[in-house]
Each structure stands twice: as structure tokens, then as C-alpha cells.
Amino acid sequence: MALLNIVQEGDPILAKVCRPVKEITPRIVRLIDDMKETLIDADGAGLAAPQVGIMRRVVVLYVGDELVELINPEIIASEGEQQEIEGCLSVPGVWGITDRPEKVTVRGLDRNGDVIVREGEGLSARCICHELDHLDGHLFTEKAVRILTEKELEEYMESKKDAEE
Numbered sequence: 556m557a558l559l560n561i562v563q564e565g566d567p568i569l570a571k572v573c574r575p576v577k578e579i580t581p582r583i584v585r586l587i588d589d590m591k592e593t594l595i596d597a598d599g600a601g602l603a604a605p606q607v608g609i610m611r612r613v614v615v616l617y618v619g620d621e622l623v624e625l626i627n628p629e630i631i632a633s634e635g636e637q638q639e640i641e642g643c644l645s646v647p648g649v650w651g652i653t654d655r656p657e658k659v660t661v662r663g664l665d666r667n668g669d670v671i672v673r674e675g676e677g678l679s680a681r682c683i684c685h686e687l688d689h690l691d692g693h694l695f696t697e698k699a700v701r702i703l704t705e706k707e708l709e710e711y712m713e714s715k716k717d718a719e720e
């Protein structure tokens with residue numbers, strides 16, 4: 556396995572629509588393993604293939620504590636709404652408030668070609684929407700209701716710290 560370079564905002568690759576995976580080759584499996592390793596190393600919530608320069612519909616992301624791989628993922632149901640904080644490994648240091656559904660159900664394939672379905676709530680729902688947006692060339696900064704100021708970000712980090720204590 557290998558750590559991959561994460562593409563940063565401004566790179567045109569992040570604005571492109573990714574192609575579906577037609578056949579799960581050893582190369583795709585290796586991509587998934589490398590993306591997982593890269594996500595863990597970066598301490599992120601999710602990573603999409605275009606963020607590592609590969610224009611294929613593949614994401615790895617956390618649903619709760621489970622690190623899930625999804626090939627050709629689709630959101631098949633969503634309900635409710637939330638306005639919460641979101642960030643992105645391709646847009647370091649920037650956090651914004653987005654409108655997302657509170658709950659989403661995503662369906663895709665794993666490396667064996669088996670169909671997997673996961674339901675995410677709260678942060679996991681945001682993460683699923685965010686990563687799937689990457690596959691269509693969209694960054695959260697386009698969708699953000701607003702971007703947090705430095706002061707708001709500081710306050711948010713403090714409140715998160717308090718909540719953990």
C-alpha cells in the first residue's frame with residue numbers, strides 16, 4: 556500500500572465528472588487500499604478518487620466507525636435536513652456550513668462486486684453527500700451557505716473540545 560498525494564482546490568481535476576467503474580480490476584482494488592491508507596493518515600472522514608487524481612467513481616468514507624469502500628455509489632434515499640460544519644482534505648483550513656439531508660442511504664459495490672448499502676446520519680450523512688459530490692466535480696465550498704470566519708472556527712474547535720471532555 557502507499558500514501559497518495561491529495562489534490563488541492565484549484566486543480567481542474569476536482570471539477571470533472573468521474574466515470575463509472577466497469578470492471579473491478581486489481582488496479583481498482585489497489586486504489587481503494589491506497590485511498591484508505593491515505594484517508595487514515597490524513598485523519599479525514601472521507602476521500603474520493605478524484606482527490607487522488609483518479610477520475611473514477613470510487614470513494615472511501617466513515618459511516619459511524621466503519622471505514623466503507625464504495626464503487627459507483629448512489630444515494631438511494633434521504634430524509635430530513637441539517638445545517639452543519641463541513642471541511643475537505645482538498646481545501647485545508649477552510650470550514651463552512653452546508654445544507655445536507657439528516658439521513659441518507661447509499662448503495663454501491665465493494666471490491667468483490669457485492670452490493671453494499673449503508674445508512675448514514677448526521678456527520679456520516681454529510682460525509683456521504685460530500686464524497687459523492689466530488690465524483691460529480693463539486694466541492695463543498697460551492698454549496699456552503701457560508702464559510703466560517705477564523706473567530707467562528709476557533710469557537711467551534713473550542714466547543715468541540717469541551718464536548719469531548
Ligand code: NI
Pocket residue numbers: 642643644645685689
Ligand atoms: Ni472533500
